[in-house]
Amino acid sequence: MPPPRTREGRGPWDRPRAPSPEAAPEKWNWNCPETRRLFEDAFFGDEDYIRQGSEECQKFWTFFERLQRFQNLKTTRKEEKDARQPKHSHPALADLPRAYDPRYRINLSVLGPDARDSRGPGRRLPPERASEFRQALLHYLDFCQKQAFGRLAKLQRERAALPIAQYGHHILQMLKEHQVVVVAGDTGCGKSTQVPQYLLAAGCSHVACTQPRRIACISLAKRVGFESLSQYGSQVGYQIRFESTRSAATKIVFLTVGLLLRQMQREPSLPQYQVLIVDEVHERHLHNDFLLGVLQRQLPQRPDLKVVLMSATINISLFSSYFGNAPVVQVPGRLFPITVVYQPQEAEPTTSKSEKLDPRPFLRVLEAIDNKYPPEERGDLLVFLSGMAEISAVLEPAQAYASHTQRWVVLPLHSALSVADQDKVFDVAPPGVRKCILSTNIAETSVTIDGIRFVVDSGKVKEMSYDPQAKLQRLQEFWISQASAEQRKGRAGRTGPGVCFRLYAESDYDAFAPYPVPEIRRVALDALVLQMKSMSVGDPRTFPFIEPPPPTSLETAILYLRDQGALDSSEALTPIGSLLAQLPVDVVIGKMLILGSMFHLAEPVLTIAAALSVQTPFTRSAQSNPECAATRRPLESDQGDPFTLLNVFNTWVQVKSERGRNSRKWCRHRGIEEHRLYEMANLRRQFKELLEDHGLLAGAQAPQPGDSYSRLQRRRERQALYELKRRHEEGVGRKRKVLRVQDDQDGWSSDEDRGGSASRGAGDSVDIQDVKFKLRHNLEQLHAAASSAQALTRDQMALLKLVLGRGLYPQLAVPDPFNSSRKDSDQIFHTQTKQGVVLHPTCVFTNSPEVLHAQEQAARGSDGSRDDRDKMSSKHQLVTFVSLLETNKPYLVNCVRIPALQSLLLFSRSLDTNGDCSRLVADGWLELQLADTESAVRLLAASLRLRAHWESALDRQLAHQARRRLEDEEEEEEEAPVNHKEVAALSRELLQFMTSKVSYSLRRLTGLEAQNLYVGPQTITAAPSLPGLFGNSTPSPHPTKGGYAVTDFLTYNCLTSDADLYSDCLRTFWTCPHCGLHMPLTPLERIAHENTCPEAPQGGPPGAEEAAPEPPQKASALQKPYHCEACQKDFLFTPTEILRHRRQHV
Template sequence: MEREGSSNHWDWNNPETRRRLEDLFFDERGYIKSKSEESKEFWVFFERFQRFQVLQKQKTRRSDVGEEEGHKKKLADLPKEYDPRYRINMSIILSREAERALHGHQKKGHKSRNYEDIPIDKLTEFKKAILHYLDFNQRQSFGKLTKLRKERSSLPIFQYKDKIVQMVRDHQVVVVAGDTGCGKSTQVPQYLLAAGFGHIACTQPRRIACISLAKRVGFESLNQYGSKVGYQIRFESSRSPATKIVFLTEGLLLRQIQRDSDIPQYQVLIVDEVHERHLHSDFLLGVLRRLLPQRPDLKVILMSATINIKLFSEYFDQAPVLQVPGRLFPIQVIYQPIPQEEAVSKSEKLDPRPYLRVVQAIDHKYPTDERGDLLIFLSGVTEISTVQEAIQVYATHTQRWIVLPLHSTLSIAEQDKVFDLTPPGVRKCIISTNIAETSVTIDGVRFVLDSGKVKEMSFDPKAKMQRLQEFWISRASAEQRKGRAGRTGPGVCYRLYAESDYDAFAAYPVPEIQRVALDALVLQMKSMGLGDPRIFPFIEQPPMSSIETAILYLKDQGALDVYEELTPIGNLLAKLPVDVVIGKMLILGSLFSLVEPVLTIAAALSVQSPFLRNATNNPECTTARKPLESDHGDPFTLLNVFNEWLQIKSNRGSNSRKWCRRRGLEEQRLYEMTNLRRQFKELLKDHGMLQESETRTVDRYRRQRQHKERKELHQLKREHERTEKRKRKVLKLQDEELGTSSDEDKKSSKERNNSVDIQDVKFKLRHNVDELRELSGAGEELSSRQLSLLKLIVCHGLYPQLALPDSFNSCRKDSDQVFHTKSKQGIVLHPTSVFSSNPELLQVDEDQEEVNVNDSKNRGLSSKHQIVGFVSLLETNKPYLVNCVRLPALQGLLLLARSLDTNTDCCRIVCDGWIEMNMEDPENTLHLISEAVKVRLAWEKVLRSRLEKSNRRDFDEDDKRRWRREIDGLRAASG
């Protein structure tokens, strides 16, 4: 009776009821884990199932069709091949408690559990629902699996499956050449795994490719391998001991080889996209060629587009080649060379008219209800803006296009817009750099418009200057660009050059190794014991002058000795994943109690600038940025940005995303910096340059709070992962009258604020913000003494990258300030530099002189003169100094210059044979020089002894005391 009664008032939706059922049926042994994401999914299913059953009862009350049959037909579209044999054996899915409850075997002692008021028919019903749920899921998986099998077997490469396996069995090196869409990157690793190979690594030039390939391959196997497919990139890994296939970046594999040249952890190495000819992949091929005889059991598969295959095959002793056809739709090519008068416009600005004409032609020729977006390839950001402006006018007028720029200096949010959808009858017009050639793949592109131009970085070894210049693309690039039109259907490629131009293009782009500075490469080669880099058998030799320049530079920097062997410093530099310049800062920085800001600056100079270019036009942003600017130079501005951001981060309740947006900062770059500085710190510790930090004592209250917060963060992360499915937004047309964009921005930013900031969650799981803030001293202002030491450390890293202001600068306007280096005259400040907008900081201000002469030692000397340290020299339209620091000339040069020459009466000092200082007080000059020499000797001694001891961890107390004394002396003298 009682049971009947409670059954009538039964409510499946009662949370308490649900909790109790979960307790009873879901446990650790069960297929549905209690409180798991799956249990949530189950309840969603359950509600549908209940509704369905009610419906079904009404319909089939008098029908002969069994209830169960009915469900099966309605619940899912299942393939005919499904066989109920695949069903899970029910007996194992229920917890013991549940079985007892169902069979009424509850023992007296278990009364506390109190299931008796749950009616037995409800228990049975619930059990049935679980059964259906599991069955439903299995059928779904089964359906997915058959669909995937079909897809996989329709890939062009599928025909060659056995052939590939056989070739790999028979040869140590195999080349697989296949064009876009043949499926080589996803299938080859799986074929090899299925054939019994294990420990498979597949390298990719880009991080995102590693993640998406691991995801795709994991998905194709329906995660039946579980964690058997994974990826590993810097700072991120989904690898586990069970991983059989790992996708990793070329750079990461090279670091692994540097640690253990035999890489015993791998049996098969697949090097993908070798045709792209990146510095890393060319080097990796060289390293592997050396390794093969030592590892006869190692299998290497090179994967390439069908480009220049002979080169790769020959490099590996005529390795066999398998060519696989690609799968692209046909693409019509239309050559439309730019008329003479538009090709060379007077303003030297790109003429957008030929581009606009193509857009209009598309509107004219193709009905708006036909699918297809347009992708325009241009060489650079300014070109994109010019063309964008012109097309936007037309787009606003016709309401048929949404114009989107795409390049790497755009905020990540803006880059992601190219994946959004358009309203019906509207096409996307994506105007892009070569980022869309390989790195960003946009489906749905039907039209490609190719300018035929690309900007490429080259290197001038004489001035140690980077040069960014525009060139014609290669035929290979032209084909790659064209191919972007045929991914989802037949396409059209408009080329704004003549077919004869195309024929005159180079066949391939110049490999990176032949264009860039090889400092880091040579250093790494030395550290890997690869011998003389001049005679290393690269697949294609870099210019000998590049190698010589690199060796000379490394010698000059003390990384190589006269025999071109690694010095202790060089050895350490080779292990730091940064430019030599940054590595030197880190090494010197670790000798002082100023490591923390040095770590931050080194990290900041190793990532893309967090300052978004777009925001420079926004006056609100520039005002909000003002307080972050440092008088001392750009690296210090970056330091301020990081420290301020960290303050915001550790302040619960404040929104760092909003803080960044207001200042036009890309927060992602700050996250990257946090990861980098931690890696630097750990490497310096590993090599004995820093002492292990004492474990901090945290009071119990705080520990509890941290524990609770972490739990919540994990919960948020899981929640996010469950609901992750990226929803593509529908883009809006720009309003004809006034840009509704600002309104739109506000709205979308609000929406974004409401959702979980997953980057913030991940960041807080990875780093202890409070600890980070306290350790990095983010809240504290540096004393002027610390600041001046910090500058010296930074400039010691930069040395000899120093520039002198031209003596007539005070007569020039802000943007025309001229500087000189030893090897290059007439350089200007990059407009992003603080000094560019505040050039007076670098000028000798006669009024200020009075104020400065309060230090007796410096009386009458050029302490007011400033020299400029810079991180890099970049020539675009003009040669620019990038990332500048100012340094008091006298102090800086005395402490940094390689050579100091004086005349007999000491009224002149010539530094490094090019900077001359006129001294007013010869007696004091001598004193200063001897002080400087003392400091430099101490500096060197400390460094050497630290490096020599770096293999031993046990510094004795005497050492420490001595170092501290010397460093203090040094600090006093240089402050």
């Protein structure tokens, strides 16, 4: 077809044809790569609309081929043309082209290369071909325009069709008149995506929208950005813990509630926002409830701040009345009709033993669907089960059924799955096959899967509940609430009419609680109380919560924080407390960070703290896979799980810096979820920055590589990485894949899984996580840190364990004395409040419990009996743990083994002794019986000294930090908080102390023994005449226990006992090696003398020969005169000593 090109008059095509042989018309081949390149050179330059080599360029050629085929078909038919020429009055119609050509329907034109540059590459193209090409290009551009406009129009149609669209105006109007408006609408009404856009359209430019979940922040920001046509702009952004797309141009920011609260911590009135949208308030998350409380108080101070509360249509009046009867805009949801089928389960004679879930009712539903609905009618099934165990109970038989019928693909969905496996639920099943997704309540709100037509609701949920007395987290199964049941049902009606099978009776449903229990009523409130304190919102007990938490959990939290030293006796934040409040972690982990930075163990402690704050990186499937277990073994540390995690992270960093991309594979071979390691790296960095900000860690002087060449090199690398990231982001997310139906039973085994992810990996050759990781972190620095941590000396390791032990205290368990005669799987432990707890199956000690047994046997009582009870040993150990979790059994999670005696002497809050200190009771539940009085007293005295040193060093560290924050950055680098020498000396002494060998027995006291532990108040209160035994402190009679309070934790001689009646009389003659004194003395008196002997060399008793170079008096820099009102005495005290002293009077 000859194109009507000549009329264009643009670009004369009369230049001599290029003498290239391929230009001969008969041999013309558009598919020839050289030909294509010639045209690309000419038309797709750097300045052109399409650029050579781009994805667009490829798309064009595909289009070009299609167009050619289409035109070849057409040319034969469209030969004759009628050239009518009717008369038209309107001038616009008068000059319409007479002969039709599709070209006239295109409203744009492309300048040929000749029009721009006569010497350019276009010169060599044959004119007819060039014009043919240009014609195609025009059609392509027109096609692109239509496509893009089509999307724009569709977007607007869809937005307009949302139920909330009719209320947009009303909502804005209400917000003009009121400070707080409640928008209540059910799933699918569009409130989360539309309300922010209405505000944007109304001209608001400082809008914050909080979400309970991080993932929702990202997906909403993306969606709203897309809908408001600024997908690639920066009007709409998100901000979550480690990621932010927020910039100065951002008008709407989606952020987590936690993050907003942190912003309020800094600026309570939130000056940076005009409008605040609080989404999903009905979910009643802890943070959300607290945020509402803070807002309610804050609003009068910010009359210009508007607040939109968004909720499902649940309990709306609660929110409205909490904010002075705020107006409610109620929007109907958009759900298709859903048929509810109640299928109560009669207690069937269960073939399977005990509590394992019976999968048959679920299989019956699959069968029923197969029988009733033809496979051509699409629609997937979503099954709500209470937990992971239940999912695996149904998974296997369901897969057997699926492989038999070939009509189902069965997929599990829960939070412990790898990210890639979670993503599979979004893939599509092949025609005639349905997806069956077995999910926890994660699919109730967090994850929305399209195409669900059937829902099976077990009616159960496993929720974490918190036992404040035992400080125990319990994962228990409950009936769900009516609200949850409705939410689950609704998942069947998002894309069309659906069916919901409820595996319970309608009467059960009627008996369900209307709403789920708010989080504030079932979790530990430590972190909340700490945050409340740091935001100075007053007494947590009187804070006007929307629904108050149980008073006991508030009290427990306050007590716990006092125990941890975060609050003082008047419940005010201590320096350590205010620091902890800023660390987004558990109090115990925060403490580890602070302690670790003091001992110059920051690098490993940072990693461990991060590792303990994310979900375990070990995947479940690997548990049963011996191959994974074997490859993982070299990473395991028999010191405890945190050290295994430390090894995993460090080795991973090494792998990353050595072999680059292979880290993904490395992780897969070891059954490690790499995503968690990335989270750890991010968290680690955040911790590090926080410690640096607070002066606990010397700021990193960005180690710039010296020469300009390597700087350039690094810059190039980073640019390349940015480019990769950009390109990945263009590739709009992950494409949906078609799932495979399995042929055999074990279609879902990890092997298949591995193959699947490998092929997936091949498709997407860029490991975007790796790219992001390298952009965010300085790999060299991390690597240096990792290798230094791997080269941890024995001493550093021991110190690290001390730091962890002190951080985790009092979370410790004692091995049962009969463990050594038990099977590996039957090892039991006891905590102070809970007996008979077991190690979590993932724990490293599960496979090697013998490392926890006291090895050496000694005399006394060990007449061949194989238990550790009363066994004398210097190697008794305790297990300190990060959390106690009860599912079907109470489990110790993340354990570290620590030497018992030394740890208890250093950490316990209450330490009671008998007369000769050979019997010690720690915290009222663990009894230690030492073989030798002399070493007992020495150890005790050493521990007192060490504790005092450690405490004062920590005090100064924190005081220094507090000072730094007050002063401005005038004196940038003053002296280090606690000087190196002192810390080194302290470390040395601690290590020596930890390795001291003393034989003792360890035993948990029985309830009765614990009750009758103390002699009680004594009438005769003669102070023991043992000056110097316990340092400089002057013992005073203990009011309740009896004996003498030596320090705030140590009470001397208060234990009831029948053995030491005579101890005072057992004197033997002894000669002091220093001053030559010769007298009959008890062991105690002997040590007392040694400690105070004027002739003795400086440095104190053996066992801690090398005393600190600076004696404790040095601490006087912090000591201030203190007058105690209660006892009417004057002291010279450090702040902590004051606290400690005051506590005595409580």
